[in-house]
Amino acid sequence: MKHLLLCASALALTATMSEAKTFVYCSEASPEGFDPAPFTAGGTFDASAHPIYNRLTEFKKGTTEVEPGLAESWDVSEDGTEYTFHLREGVKWHSNETFTPTRDFNADDVIFSYERQGAADHPWHQYIAGVTYEYYTSMAMPELIKSIEKIDDYTVKFTLNQPEAPFLANIAMPFASIVSKEYADTLDAAGTKEDLNNLPIGTGPFKFVAYQKDAVVRYTKNADYWGEGAIIDDLVFAITPDAAVRLQKLKAGECHLMPYPAPADIETIKADPNLKLDEQAGLNVGYLAYNTTVAPFDNARVRKALNMAINKDAIVDAVFQGAAAPAKNPIPPTMWSYNDAIEDDPYDPEASKKMLEEEGVTDLSMKIWAMPVQRPYMPNARRSAELMQEDLSKVGVTVEIVSYEWGEYLQKSMEAGRDGAVMLGWTGDNGDPDNFLSVLLSCDSAGEGGANRAFWCNEEFSKLLKDAKITADPAERTALYEQAQVIFKDQAPWFTIAHSTQYVPMSTKVSGFKMSPLGDFTFETVDLAE
Amino acid sequence: MIRFILSKLLYLIPTFLGITIIAFSFVRILPGDPVLLMAGERGVTPERHAELSAQLGYDQPIVMQYFEFLGRLLQGDMGNSLVTKKPVLEEFLTLFPATVELGLCAILIATVIGVTVGVLAAIRRGSWFDQISMTLALVGFSMPIFWWGLLLIIFFSGILGWTPVSGRISLLYYFPDATGFMLIDSLLSGQKGAFTSALSHLILPSLVLATIPLAVIARQTRSAMLEVMGEDYVRTARAKGMPQYRVIGIHALRNAMVPVVTTIGLQIGVLMAGAILTETIFSWPGIGKWMIDSISRRDYPVVQSGLLLIAALVMIVNLLVDLTYGLINPRIRVK
Numbered sequence: 001m002k003h004l005l006l007c008a009s010a011l012a013l014t015a016t017m018s019e020a021k022t023f024v025y026c027s028e029a030s031p032e033g034f035d036p037a038p039f040t041a042g043g044t045f046d047a048s049a050h051p052i053y054n055r056l057t058e059f060k061k062g063t064t065e066v067e068p069g070l071a072e073s074w075d076v077s078e079d080g081t082e083y084t085f086h087l088r089e090g091v092k093w094h095s096n097e098t099f100t101p102t103r104d105f106n107a108d109d110v111i112f113s114y115e116r117q118g119a120a121d122h123p124w125h126q127y128i129a130g131v132t133y134e135y136y137t138s139m140a141m142p143e144l145i146k147s148i149e150k151i152d153d154y155t156v157k158f159t160l161n162q163p164e165a166p167f168l169a170n171i172a173m174p175f176a177s178i179v180s181k182e183y184a185d186t187l188d189a190a191g192t193k194e195d196l197n198n199l200p201i202g203t204g205p206f207k208f209v210a211y212q213k214d215a216v217v218r219y220t221k222n223a224d225y226w227g228e229g230a231i232i233d234d235l236v237f238a239i240t241p242d243a244a245v246r247l248q249k250l251k252a253g254e255c256h257l258m259p260y261p262a263p264a265d266i267e268t269i270k271a272d273p274n275l276k277l278d279e280q281a282g283l284n285v286g287y288l289a290y291n292t293t294v295a296p297f298d299n300a301r302v303r304k305a306l307n308m309a310i311n312k313d314a315i316v317d318a319v320f321q322g323a324a325a326p327a328k329n330p331i332p333p334t335m336w337s338y339n340d341a342i343e344d345d346p347y348d349p350e351a352s353k354k355m356l357e358e359e360g361v362t363d364l365s366m367k368i369w370a371m372p373v374q375r376p377y378m379p380n381a382r383r384s385a386e387l388m389q390e391d392l393s394k395v396g397v398t399v400e401i402v403s404y405e406w407g408e409y410l411q412k413s414m415e416a417g418r419d420g421a422v423m424l425g426w427t428g429d430n431g432d433p434d435n436f437l438s439v440l441l442s443c444d445s446a447g448e449g450g451a452n453r454a455f456w457c458n459e460e461f462s463k464l465l466k467d468a469k470i471t472a473d474p475a476e477r478t479a480l481y482e483q484a485q486v487i488f489k490d491q492a493p494w495f496t497i498a499h500s501t502q503y504v505p506m507s508t509k510v511s512g513f514k515m516s517p518l519g520d521f522t523f524e525t526v527d528l529a530e
Numbered sequence: 531m532i533r534f535i536l537s538k539l540l541y542l543i544p545t546f547l548g549i550t551i552i553a554f555s556f557v558r559i560l561p562g563d564p565v566l567l568m569a570g571e572r573g574v575t576p577e578r579h580a581e582l583s584a585q586l587g588y589d590q591p592i593v594m595q596y597f598e599f600l601g602r603l604l605q606g607d608m609g610n611s612l613v614t615k616k617p618v619l620e621e622f623l624t625l626f627p628a629t630v631e632l633g634l635c636a637i638l639i640a641t642v643i644g645v646t647v648g649v650l651a652a653i654r655r656g657s658w659f660d661q662i663s664m665t666l667a668l669v670g671f672s673m674p675i676f677w678w679g680l681l682l683i684i685f686f687s688g689i690l691g692w693t694p695v696s697g698r699i700s701l702l703y704y705f706p707d708a709t710g711f712m713l714i715d716s717l718l719s720g721q722k723g724a725f726t727s728a729l730s731h732l733i734l735p736s737l738v739l740a741t742i743p744l745a746v747i748a749r750q751t752r753s754a755m756l757e758v759m760g761e762d763y764v765r766t767a768r769a770k771g772m773p774q775y776r777v778i779g780i781h782a783l784r785n786a787m788v789p790v791v792t793t794i795g796l797q798i799g800v801l802m803a804g805a806i807l808t809e810t811i812f813s814w815p816g817i818g819k820w821m822i823d824s825i826s827r828r829d830y831p832v833v834q835s836g837l838l839l840i841a842a843l844v845m846i847v848n849l850l851v852d853l854t855y856g857l858i859n860p861r862i863r864v865k
Contacts, residue, residue, distance in 0.1 A: 130585060
């Protein structure tokens with residue numbers, strides 16, 4: 001309480017002395033909690049992992065390139081299964097009312113942070129009843145990591161069961177944030193374990209101050225930050241779930257920056273002299289996945305013919321209002337190994353009709369599934385489906401549009417023998433092509449519980465992905481992925497729709513904001529003009 | 531009187547049991563489950579799905595789950611949120627004051643304006659005031675809250691700049707929660723301008739939330755007044771030369787209030803429904819917004835216990851309304 005009051009008076013003071021800079025971000029959702037490991041929502045990471053914590057490796061701001069974080073450097077063994085990390089010295093932990101660190105960050109913290117997620121018998125694995133580590137599990141860390149050893153206080157060795165090229169990118173993801181073992185021990189002794197999640201202690205550029213549920217999260221600059229510290233003094237998240245209201249708040253000066261504007265508001269924002277708009281091609285893809293196990297969609301030429309019947313540019317114009325790039329590959333153009341030499345199937349209804357006839361497909365009727373919700377890669381699935389329906393009717397294909405409630409849609413669309421082509425998409429987690437191609441198109445993910453909604457299993461394609469995953473040399477990996485994209489285009493398991501552009505509206509007073517291709521919102525580089 | 535209260539309380543028990551069944555089944559009837567929604571586009575293997583379901587206790591037969599829920603409820607345990615992992619009751623109590631503050635303010639506006647307009651419209655029956663106000667009441671009653679809230683924000687906050695857009699207080703003010711009621715806390719904080727800021731944030735959302743109850747109350751007051759004013763005792767009062775304000779204020783209004791108080795009581799339920807939309811629009815951190823978030827994430831424990839708490843609240847308010855009849859009209863006590 002005393003601490004709160006102190007902060008209160010400090011903040012009140014800063015309000016009157018215009019020297020201290022308070023940056024207000026109109027965030028879109030309440031954080032699920034502040035422990036970076038158990039949660040999965042992007043909005044939670046923006047409020048926990050990014051401001052409060054660091055990882056061994058970090059994504060370089062504004063890119064998907066991996067750079068040193070809490071690990072200053074690392075050595076990888078010849079066979080690619082041993083990673084030795086040399087940790088940064090002199091990294092200070094935050095402090096709060098109940099905790100003052102007695103030591104700097106070291107190897108014990110690294111081991112604690114990974115083991116509590118991986119080992120079911122670890123005393124901190126279930127420190128809150130019902131907590132699970134979904135990202136750790138879904139990135140296959142339990143199968144990958146054989147052991148983690150402390151060599152000395154500032155050296156940690158990870159031994160893997162097999163080589164894994166995306167490993168360094170995986171551990172730059174929010175779930176791999178390093179938490180303080182000393183803080184955990186203190187909480188354990190005090191019997192307040194759940195405060196690891198409520199009152200987070202990290203090494204990041206901002207210190208957590210307070211969270212008023214569903215309303216406001218407050219942070220203050222970490223003056224002892226090991227890297228280039230934040231420019232602003234205080235950071236405030238004003239939780240504002242409705243996009244139209246966020247824009248009104250931005251216009252009224254109640255916040256300085258907002259995520260996810262409604263596509264229809266983009267023009268208004270551009271016209272406002274007090275606002276500016278950053279834009280960037282998103283690391284995402286929207287697609288229509290055929291069921292490649294069911295006739296006639298098991299025939300690649302039929303799928304290709306259908307792809308040629310749909311006017312992609314019209315969808316980009318009408319549904320995305322131009323805020324997207326038409327997609328020809330399953331990975332976005334901003335991702336390394338994107339094969340730009342590939343030519344998209346032309347929009348050619350005549351040729352399409354002919355191809356269908358050649359394959360003996362006449363009077364085809366099919367279903368197109370349109371998801372009921374707006375997603376970052378698809379503003380309006382039903383409208384897209386209607387455009388496809390109209391285009392396909394011109395080549396003699398009758399389309400019925402179906403939809404289900406979102407949870408049911410996700411489930412039913414993965415049922416074997418599904419009737420119809422499913423519209424869906426993906427946003428990248430770590431900037432690695434494997435995170436798109438293996439997750440969405442490999443044989444392994446074509447079964448139950450996978451995300452390969454085309455049920456497409458091409459041995460050659462999957463072999464290329466497997467080879468690429470255990471190849472360390474980036475040039476070699478690039479070649480393998482480029483080849484995989486050629487097979488994809490030839491076999492056409494999807495109609496690739498678009499890579500949507502992401503917009504971030506902000507006040508003209510804001511400078512230094514760097515958009516992240518991964519969709520993260522981070523504020524240590526921003527400054528505010530008076 | 532005590533017997534009257536006790537009999538009313540006895541009625542609450544079966545009602546409450548019925549509500550537990552509805553609250554429990556409602557969220558489970560919805561397709562999709564929390565594990566799937568958590569996994570999103572990524573999907574989840576059947577093994578992992580089974581493992582997580584078992585961990586959450588959702589692999590049990592549904593009837594068993596219900597009795598488990600009821601058993602815990604009787605011990606005062608409402609379970610933990612699947613999303614935040616915090617006790618449902620703790621979350622409810624954190625957010626509840628915000629909803630109460632908004633709701634009280636709305637019901638105050640609705641009652642004061644609604645009753646006044648209703649009485650005036652009844653006295654001047656057929657006048658332009660009556661016609662315009664009753665037309666407006668009809669419009670208000672059919673107003674889509676979400677759109678109405680946004681419209682007011684764009685006009686008063688966006689164009690005129692008179693009121694803040696959303697939230698409970700300006701972010702420049704920061705003090706610990708003492709009571710959870712922002713108007714009180716801002717006064718206690720002693721910070722200059724805090725109370726005014728809190729009050730200005732309360733205006734638009736409470737107006738929006740008050741819209742439907744106000745319309746209903748105004749119409750109900752008008753018709754109740756018209757009915758009462760045709761009664762013999764009103765004519766008698768008039769005939770003996772009693773001044774108009776006494777006739778209306780004491781003889782007519784007091785008797786007309788019985789159905790109006792019922793209406794106000796019933797509006798508490800409507801208010802809770804309205805709060806869900808109003809809180810979402812105005813980023814108001816109350817239980818309405820909390821329920822919406824939890825339904826979309828299929829946070830079973832929060833939805834079922836949250837519904838239960840809200841239902842209990844509405845029931846208690848209705849009971850209090852029943853008791854106030856006794857104050858207004860002593861004959862009801864005897865029945």
